[in-house]
Amino acid sequence: MAASFDRPRRRALRWLGGALAAPACLQAAMAAASPVRVGMTAELRMTSSTSDDAVRLGLELAIEDLNAAGGVLGRPLLLEVRDDRSVPSRGVENLRELAALPDLVGVFGSRFSPVLTEMGQVAPALQCPVFSPWAAGNTVLDPTRQPDWSFRVSLNDTWAMETLLDAAAADGCQRVGLMLPNSGWGRSCHKVVEEYTARHRAIRVLPARWYNWGGETSLIDHVLNLRQAGAQALVLVANEPEGVLLMREMLSLPPPSRLPILSHWGIAGGDFPRLVGPALGELDLRVVQTAALQMARTPRGRRLQQRAAERMGVADPQRVPSLVGLGHAYDAMLILHRAVARAGTTRREAVRDALEHLDPVEGVVRRYAPAFTRERHEALHASDVFLARWDAEGRLQRAPRHPT
Template sequence: MRRWLVGLLFFWASAMGVLQAQPAPVYVGLDAEFGHRTSTSAQAIQQGIEIAMAEINQAGGVLGGRKLSLVTSDNRSVTAVGLDNLRKLAAQPDLVAVFGGKFSPIYIEALPLVHELGLPLLDPWGSADGITDHPHQPSYTFRLSIKDAWVGPAFVRFAREHHRAARLGLLVPNTAWGRSNKAALEAAVGATPDMKLVAHRWYNWGDASLLASYQALREAGAQVIVLVANETEGSLLVREMAGLPKDQRLPVISHWGITGGEFARMAGPALDAIDLAVVQSYSFVGAQSPKAQRVLAALQRGWGYATPEQVPSPVGVAHAYDLMHLLARAIDKAGSSDRRAVRAALEQLGPYDGLVQRYARPFTPARHDALGPERIFFARYTANDELIPMTPSVHRRP
């Protein structure tokens, strides 16, 4: 009995020593629209973060051996819920930053709060200019995604070069994201000779029909429709347009909100009847770099995507993956999990060869956008829900 007790005490002491030797993790938050019924962007962002975290942890973690751990919350695409989630995440000890999801209006409304809390907000999807262009200083928002200010000129170039069109009609949501895009397109058209925005029409999330607005733009003389929408309203417009006579179906150039959900499934066979192109910034299709192959292998192991074409919301995966690696470097540079120190370190990072591109200096005190307008290209959906780039040069390294 005595020998048994001694053995038990030795085992207990050894176990306690192991537990005490294991340093506490460093936490990263993700607040996104997991409860949105048709969205796939939140899951894509989570996949990118988790793949990067696994690589970082396998290599020894951060701060000399502390593992990274992800904490998620569901804002259900509701601003008030998102703000409450940010408060709760900020109260988590050793949580250094929070990743956001695809709904720009939530993070525009969150700007005062995140700066009050001193909580770094990392944006791997939302494109509204105001997420990083704001008066709060020092800024706690960092984006590795595209901006609407870059998308407007891309729409104009694509309309001119691909469709030989000079008259655009804009269909846009009555939200901060919609207003950001309207301003960007107006500026781009104004800077381009012979181009004209003939009319715009606002819609609200949840509208039962967009057909009247579409027909108003067509009757105003639009040759191409610029669409700013997520998957629900985008698929609604496609189905309604497909029901029109063929000569009334204008080409559609879409922002990438439609790629953040089950757009192709919701559009159904109607998608084949519409000439639709969509903005993108990264594709796994044709990506041959070792990093791309490693991420694709992780996506296949963890989520069963057998081919690059099957990856839903690919920009969410790629942006979040690179942004997580940059955050880990900032944590190590800061030397602690202190949020103020991590925020400052993000502005001082050196070169990083990422999945999306090589970053000579991802962020500076004056620039909190890691990408540039050269990342933008256009893609098309196939009937099999595959998003295929329209140009072969999407994997060139800036």
């Protein structure tokens, strides 16, 4: 497995603004102009997390490219970053602080859906667009809230859970176990499962096993109880701390006692192969991802992935942890930039309106045509979602539709 970068080193990196790459005359003009600000709030002090690094780097590299091309409205873009420690109240506090900055046009969150959900609830009063480049909770967006100030370039729980359950059915599983965190994210996923099983009678999901997020020292009893109840596969909703704990405990079982695992992508919010170790390959584990995982299929995406690997000190570009966050954030920044340009102002109400009326935007993940409408604030589509596996080198690769 390729050597991975360490978090203290990543925290020490200082990425240069792209204005340095602009022609001298443009650089001088932009230097004299006040910046157009973009905010970000994320779990910066969560030691196992890499999703925040990927999101931040995606924004940094997009801003670097946009500034090299002249910024927006003849002004440079500037990223303002705050730490929310994955606590919703801190995310809201950061949003209020960032929204008070002059010429701030939008705020990006990171991985945790409860943070983005609460930010979205106060965004209308602050008249500040909020973007999710990772958080998948169905509560992040609220179509009944008009106008809604929350936008997402990412997965959602409906697409994730339906993909996992479809895969279990395709594998011939008739009884599936379900493990969920006792949180808003877990409840969001559970609601999707209930709706799915009401429509698909051929597959039975056993009563969910709930665990306490951040407070468990063992999870294996849940697996053993589900297996005793007849589960043929495990659908898991977890972030990397609980995911690592469960994988290590699963590896302690004899191979015939291990269940195949179909996981939501929270476990990919950290450098999961490094955290679990080489034995990860002994488990039958698939995890939800989006088309951002395959951005290297285009020259532009390959260049972005290579730049990210260089900035992070990773030898193999496909080993950039939380790679989807990089692509989602990069594209979301392109979309926001296009909206500010269309609005012709940093007035956020005009920017929000422009986000719903954009011409097509060519991103590294996909072409957005359009990114959003008044009724739809999801930039991706269910067809952008699939399952992936970690290979022996710790690289996430799209899994075959039907495992052999």
